[in-house]
Amino acid sequence: MAAVDASREFVYQRFSEFYRDHANAVPSPFLPEQREFGYLMFKERFMVRHRHYNSIEDFRKTLAQTIPSDVYHSCAYYENPDFDMDKKGWTGSDVVFDIDADHIPTKCNKIHDEFRCVKCGFQGRGITPESCPCCEATKFETKIWACDQCIESARDEVVKLLDMLEDDFGFSGHEMRVFFSGHRGYHLHLEAEAVRSLDAMARKEIVDYVTGLGLSVLDREAREEKAKRKRGSAKFNLHNYGWHRRLKMGMTDFIEHASKDSLQEAGLKNKALLENKDTIIKRAIKEGRWESVKGVSEATWLKLAEIVREEQAAKIDTVVTTDIHRLIRMNGTLHGKTGLKKVEFPARDILDFDPFRGAVAFKKGKVKVFVSDAPEFRMSGETLGPYKNEVRELPTAAAVLLICKRRAEVAP
Ligand SMILES: [Zn+2]
Ligand SMILES: [Zn+2]
Incomplete structure (x- = not known):
């Protein structure tokens, strides 16, 4: 237990250094004063929501003071972002697509993804089911990994989506913002004025189109x-x-x-x-x-x-796109399950962008960890692993990833 605490503390300290370093100042979303902000507290593990900031500087100060594990803002624009949901005064929302290996059947998820029903203990490999086949409970403990194959399958879906949005819908390059999510997927934000006021039904039409539903x-x-x-x-x-x-x-x-x-x-x-x-x-x-x-x-x-x-068909998480109040991970912030950043890159670079280089947040130092189990992986151009029950001195980014994935602990 002590090693687990020490490991969490180690990751917390790295997140803390990250958010206190001005070089990592998070980029501002469009119209931050009209967005709802939210974040998950690192140590207390609860979600703070419905926050409003008059400027991005104010929010950066909050990040440096609270050190969250995950940071979000609304896709929506509101008159009063900090009011109750029904009183916020929705004025519009970006159209957001979430493409994640969680929703794409890959050959690798049977190899590296495991789930276990919290209620009855039923376990299996591959994509976590919506509900337990034995007891119908919906809570699972999962152990998932992001390998190159996962990232590539998600990337292929983004390529299809970009093609449809550009060729069939006529959006231009600068209206489609592409991000690596920080874990094993991508986000595509459409921030064009033309889509901002679309209601949930209209967004469902877009979803049906890109998924080829009802052709x-x-x-x-x-x-x-x-x-x-x-x-x-x-x-x-x-x-x-x-x-x-x-x-x-x-x-x-x-x-x-x-x-x-x-x-x-x-x-x-x-x-x-x-x-x-x-x-x-x-x-x-x-x-x-x-x-x-x-x-x-x-x-x-x-x-x-x-x-x-x-x-x-582009395999997107359809719920995300139709939800006009959705919170989405904020660009430039850390992902609590990996220690990687959500980062933006030009849509035309989709095939060249390497998340295990471009999204790395912790570039300095090494740390000794006990790795219980890790497949081969890449970080900052280095190939590491596989490891099994061994002590290793690893680059900080690799150690943080393995600790976040509960595959390693800081060595005493
Ligand atoms: Zn069950
Ligand atoms: Zn994989």
């Missing part, structure tokens, strides 16, 4: 309804923009790379898809003459399109 081209009923109105047949017609373009591109890519195995994996039994690939791509996918490919039914085309829809 009518895939829905037989919707197509038949449309055909009735236009007195045509229920055609599977794809044009050259938006989701239809994505479906065409994805289907082309699928056919180009199709093999016996890939068809089987996708649950497509039709071998005709492997013959005359060029004809299929040109006549069917490009020109929409689906019936010209012998031996492939409309149902098969629709199934293929459905597979592509699933692939192309």
Whole structure:
């Protein structure tokens, strides 16, 4: 127990140095005086909310005095940010997307993520369920890790999202702000005037679009309804923009790379898809003459399109985007589960930005820790681990990460 306390104290001291150093002054969000601020107390573990600051300087002073473990502000703008929720006077909100490995099924989360039901002790590996399959309780103790594969899968989702927001919605680069979350995901903030006043319903429409929900081209009923109105047949017609373009591109890519195995994996039994690939791509996918490919039914085309829809959909945490009162982690602050910072980087750098360099907060010093269990990981360009029940002298950032993840303690 003493070692745990000493370890928490060690992390607290590092957080404290961080927030007291003017070089780490947190960047101001847009219109800070209209935002609600909140933070989780490091030692007391309770959340302070509904705070209002007239200037970012005042908030920086609070950070230096209270040393929270996690810091948030509202996506929303209010007339009175410190009033009760229903009296705040909501005037608008940024549109925020949360892309986190927690919501993306990766091959690695079965390896490094564990959960245990607090009530009945049921445990498993992989994504933590909404409720316990044994007792339906919703509280879990989790042990999760952020590996390169997690970060990369989250990153791929951001790339898809950026593409849709830019190409389909027409947002420009400077309206889409991209952040590493400090743990194993990314945040994308849309701060354009045009979206600020959108209500929850309108935000749900955006969510449905980027997740490809309710694409009518895939829905037989919707197509038949449309055909009735236009007195045509229920055609599977794809044009050259938006989701239809994505479906065409994805289907082309699928056919180009199709093999016996890939068809089987996708649950497509039709071998005709492997013959005359060029004809299929040109006549069917490009020109929409689906019936010209012998031996492939409309149902098969629709199934293929459905597979592509699933692939192309951006896997966001949908609740975050529709919640117009949401608190979001503040740019430039530390993540209590890693000691890494939430940091902004240009959207065009998404493929090059390395969180284990760019989000590192503690760049000085080394510390001796006892590591119970840690996989191989990277920090500031150094590859460390794997470690198992051993004492190691590690760079501060690596030690803080392992302590925050309850995989190490400060060595006596
Ligand atoms: Zn349970
Ligand atoms: Zn992983």
